[in-house]
Amino acid sequence: MPRYALKIEYNGGPFCGWQRQTGQPSVQGAIEAALARLEPGPHTIAAAGRTDAGVHGRGQVCHCDLQKDWEAFRLSEALNYHLKPLPVAVVAAAQVSTDWHARFSAVERRYLFRIVARRAPLTLEAGQVWRVNHDLDVAAMREGAAHLVGNHDFTTFRSVMCQALSPVKTLDALEIGTFEGPAGREIHARFQARSFLHNQVRSLIGTLERVGAGRWAPDDVKTALEARDRAACGPVSPPQGLYLTDVGYPEDPFA
Numbered sequence: 001m002p003r004y005a006l007k008i009e010y011n012g013g014p015f016c017g018w019q020r021q022t023g024q025p026s027v028q029g030a031i032e033a034a035l036a037r038l039e040p041g042p043h044t045i046a047a048a049g050r051t052d053a054g055v056h057g058r059g060q061v062c063h064c065d066l067q068k069d070w071e072a073f074r075l076s077e078a079l080n081y082h083l084k085p086l087p088v089a090v091v092a093a094a095q096v097s098t099d100w101h102a103r104f105s106a107v108e109r110r111y112l113f114r115i116v117a118r119r120a121p122l123t124l125e126a127g128q129v130w131r132v133n134h135d136l137d138v139a140a141m142r143e144g145a146a147h148l149v150g151n152h153d154f155t156t157f158r159s160v161m162c163q164a165l166s167p168v169k170t171l172d173a174l175e176i177g178t179f180e181g182p183a184g185r186e187i188h189a190r191f192q193a194r195s196f197l198h199n200q201v202r203s204l205i206g207t208l209e210r211v212g213a214g215r216w217a218p219d220d221v222k223t224a225l226e227a228r229d230r231a232a233c234g235p236v237s238p239p240q241g242l243y244l245t246d247v248g249y250p251e252d253p254f255a
Contacts, residue, residue, distance in 0.1 A: 001065050004075060005096045005253040006031070006045075008060040011087035012239065013127045017053045018060070027051075027088055031062065034082035038075075039067055048102045048247040049109055052199075054239030056128070059110075059246040063102040070095075092254040100253070108172075108194060108248030113205050114241045115187040125183040130205075130241035136187055136212030138178055143218035144211040145174045145189075147225060148204060155228040157204050158197035167228075169197060176208075187212075190245075199236060207234030 008031070016024040020032070028045060035043040047062040070078075076093040083089065114129040115136070116122065122131050148171055155167040173192040178185060189208070191201055207224060210216040216234065224232040 001067060001098070002069050003063055003065050003096050003098050003100060004070065004072070005061060005063050005094050005100065005102065006076070006079070006090050007092040007254055008047075008057055008062060009089045009091050010057045010060070011127075012051060012053065012055045012057065014087065015053065017055070018047055018049070018051045018057075027057070027060075028062075030083060030086050030088050031064075031079070031090075034079045035064055035066070037082040038078055046102050048106045049196075049244055051242075051244055052202075052239055054127075054242075056243045058112075058243050060244050061102045061106070061247040063096065063100065065098075094253045096253050102247075105249055106194075106247050107250060108192065108246070109196060109244065110246040110248075111191040111196070111201050112243045112245045113189040113191075113201060113237070114181075114243070115189075115205075115209070116181065116183050116185065117187065118184040122183055125181075127240050129181075129183065129186065130238055131183075132209065132213070134213055136209065137214065138176060138187060138212065140214075140218050141187070141189075141208045141212040142176050144208055144216070144221035145176055145204075147218070147222040149174050152225060153228050154197055154200055154225070156224050156230060156232045157200050157207070158230070159199035159203075160230055162198035164197050167197065169193060169195065169200070174204075201242060202237045202239065203233050205242075206237040209237065210234045 020028040032043045045062045045064045072093040076090040116129045151170040175190045
């Protein structure tokens, strides 16, 4: 039974999240339903990360097992045909070894969070970025973010529903930059780590937004981190603006 890796792009707005849930639309459910149009199911796919409701994917990766030996391009084309009109697309496909796993073979995940600072409501970019109606001090946000890079106990910045066995994670990089986007000045925060805790990125962004707004000092981030207490976290950001952009493997299956 051949195994295939799929690189997935999706708009998370219409979905309850990646993970299949009874009676609710999910990205996983949409892809499994498309697979069932190609071969009798049931089909169960595994993903590199389970994104929450409203979170987008530009480089999500999952794998599936099929009976037929598909040419990768034809598989992606067939799935995209059956995914229409949902905002989900297979942007690449590749046959992989039967012991390759989208989640457990991954060695790196990267997320992007987009913030737009402007007073006017969003129209064309609505649901794609987090709009804040005040200026943000990016230099202060960078200073606060510097306390978060490295190996830490991130208890403060994980959901109380997080199922990870340990709150200790290594955040390899957190870079914050700006540029002029179509909706105005955008602030981009890019996160890189082997893995993340549930709600970790949104918790960190919500806290750093408080720093940028002048409500927190940059050193308050260090104090919150060292508290190891969820109550010390700043507000959790909304999901819009968050993208799973890349998943890294020892060998790129799509190369």
